[in-house]
Amino acid sequence: MPNIQESYTYCENLVKSHYENFTIGSLFLPKHIKNHLYAIYSFCRNTDDIGDSLFENKIEKLNNLDILEAELHKCYKKGYMPKDPFMIALQDTINKFNINITPFLKLIEANRIDQTKFRYNNFKELENYCSKSANPVGHLVLNIFGYSDDLRKTLSDYTCTALQLTNFLQGIQNDYNLGRIYIPNEDMENFNCKEKDILNSNSNPNFIKLVRFQTNRAYDLFKKGEDLFPLITRRFRTDIKLFSIGGIKILDKIKSQGYDIINNPPKLNMKDKLEIIFKSIINK
Template identity: 35%
Template sequence: MTAFEQELAIWGPKSSYFQGTDALVGLQQAQAYCRKIALGHYENFPVVSCALPRYLRQHFFNVYAFCRWADDLGDEVQEAEASLALLAWWRSQLTSCYQVLSGSSEDGQHSVPRLHPVFVALAPTIQEFELPQQAFDDLIQAFEQDQHVVEYQSFEQLLAYCQKSANPVGRLVLHLCRTVSPTHLEWSDSICTGLQLANFWQDVARDFAIGRIYLPVEDRERFGYTRAQLEQNEYNQQFQQLMDFEVQRARQFLLDGLPLISHLPGRLQIDIDLFARGGLKILDRIERLQFNVWQQRPVLTRFDFVVLLLKSSFRQFGGMRR
C-alpha cells in the first residue's frame, strides 16, 4: 500500500471517518494535518515557508494541502475512472465547505456536513481572505482533464490547460496577500504559466513514462521531431532546437511576470521572487544539459534554494532602501 493509499484509507470517502464512526476533526487538529502535508510533501516548502510572514504560514499550508490532495487524487490513483470519482468527491467537499460558510445546504437544511480535515482548516482561510471557489474548482478540473487528455495538439491548448492547472494557485496567493487587481492577476498568471511550462520541460521523460506528452504536436512538427523519435526518447539536433524554443518561451512568461514582485507587501516579495527565480534556474539547468532531459532530470538542490533565498532577500532589502 502506497503512502497515499494509506491516507485514503484514513481520510477518503470510504473511511470510517466519513462513515460517521470517528469523532469530527477539530480546527487545531486539522491545521496540524495541513502543516504536516505542506512541510513533508514538498522538499523545498520549508525553505519557502521561512520567508513567509508568520501570520500567513498556516493559511498557505491550508491552501497547499488542498492542492496536494487534489494532485494526488489525480496522479496517485491507478484507474482513471476511480480517479475521476475521487475528484468528484473532492469537489463535493469543496462545495460543502462553501455552503457551510454561507449557512446554506443543498437540501435547505442547516445540518453541518462531515468535512475532510483539509477543508476544516481551509474554511477560516476562505472566509478571512474571501478566496474564490472558482479557483479551487479550476484546479480540480485540471486534474480531471489529466485523466482523459494526455497530449496537446497546439500550444494554445496547452496554455488553456495552464489557466486551470497553474494560474489559480497564483490567484489564490494574491488573495492571501490582499493585492488583487487586473494588472496583478495578469502578472501572476504569467509567472504561474511560466512555472508550469518549466515543470513540463523539466519532466519530459517522467511525464512520457506515465503516458503524458506536453510537447505540443505543432511544435514537434515545426522542428521535425517525429512521433517515432519521441517514443524512442531520441536526443538529436531536432529535439535540442525544440527544447530550446520551449525553454525560451517559458522564460519569457516568467520574466514578463516579474514586475508583480515589487507590488507585493513586505516579505511576500521574497517568497514570490524565490518561486519565479527558481523556475528561471530550472530553465538554466535545462540549457546547461544542452536540453537532454531524456538522459537527466534537471533539479534544484536545497543549497540552490538557499542561495536563491539570499538573493531574493537582498533584492527586497535593496528595493526597500531605494
C-alpha cells in the same frame, strides 16, 4: 476529528514532503500566513494526487474528483464541518479571506482534463490548460496576500504558466508514463520530433532544439511576470519572488546540461535552494 491547529500542522507536513523545488513560505512570512498557504497547497496536492493516481482507472479518478468538488461546495455552506484535516484547514482559510470558489474549481477541472486529453495541438491549447492547472494557484496566493485586482492576476499568470511549463520539462518522462505529453504537437512537428524521442537516451539534436525552444518560452514568461514584484508590498515580495527565481534556476540547470532533460532531469539541491532564498532577499 482533528482540531484546527492539528489540521494546519497536517497541511504543513504534507506540503513539506512534496514540494521539493520551492520553499512554500519564507522564513520572513508570519506563521499564520504560512498556515493558510499550506492549506491551499494541500488542496492542490490532494487534487493532483487524485488525478495522477496509478491505482484507479479513469472512471474512478473522475468520480473521486466529483466527490472532492462536492466536499468543496459543502465547505462554503454555513454550519458545515468537514472531517478531513486538509479540508478543515481549507475551510478556515476560505472563511478568513473570503476566497471565491472559482480558483479551486478550475484546479479540479484541470485534473478532469488530464483524464481525457493527453496531447495538445498548439501552445494556445496548452496555455488554456495552464489557466486551470497553474494560474488559479497564483490567484489564491495573491488573495492571501491581500490582492484581487486583474493587473496583479495577469502578471501572476505569466509566472504560474512559466512554472507549469518548467514543471512539464522537469517531469517529461513521468508525464509520458502517465500517457501525457505537454509539449504541443505543433512544436514537435516544427522540430521534426517524434514521441519516441521522449524515451530515447541517445540525445537527438532535434529534440535538444525543441527543449531549448520550450525553455526559452518559459524564460520569456518569467520575465513578463517580474513586473508583479514592485506591485507587492515588501512584506510579501520575497515569497512571490521565490517562485520565479526557483523556476528560473531549474531552467538554468536545463540550459547548463545542454537541454538534455532525458539523461539529466533537472533537480534542485540544497545549495540551489539557499541561493534562491538569498537572491529573493537581496533583490527585495
